[in-house]
Amino acid sequence: MLPANGNSHLEGFFSQYPAYTFDRSAPSTTQFHRMCDVLGLNSDAKKRNAARSAFNDALSQAFNHTYGTEVDNLESWQILCRVVQMNEIPDNLKECQEVST
Numbered sequence: 367m368l369p370a371n372g373n374s375h376l377e378g379f380f381s382q383y384p385a386y387t388f389d390r391s392a393p394s395t396t397q398f399h400r401m402c403d404v405l406g407l408n409s410d411a412k413k414r415n416a417a418r419s420a421f422n423d424a425l426s427q428a429f430n431h432t433y434g435t436e437v438d439n440l441e442s443w444q445i446l447c448r449v450v451q452m453n454e455i456p457d458n459l460k461e462c463q464e465v466s467t
């Protein structure tokens with residue numbers, strides 16, 4: 367089972383832009399680009415760069431929430447293997463890292 371609420375960081379980011387409706391089912395980066403188009407942020411480099419920085423932070427937080435921050439954590443690697451829908455999830459860290467890279 368995957369950890370819940372990894373999207374909450376991204377939802378928090380997008381909630382700062384109430385004129386844009388975040389679609390949880392669509393890829394986050396696609397949502398960001400669409401939001402910039404819808405809100406006209408592409409014509410204001412300063413606002414777009416600030417939004418991009420905040421988006422990158424939210425994306426990092428969502429990743430860390432889902433997979434953790436410990437590079438040698440077997441459970442985190444196994445979660446990653448499940449997300450990419452591997453048929454057989456390795457039992458040890460080295461094998462997980464090898465098949466995931």
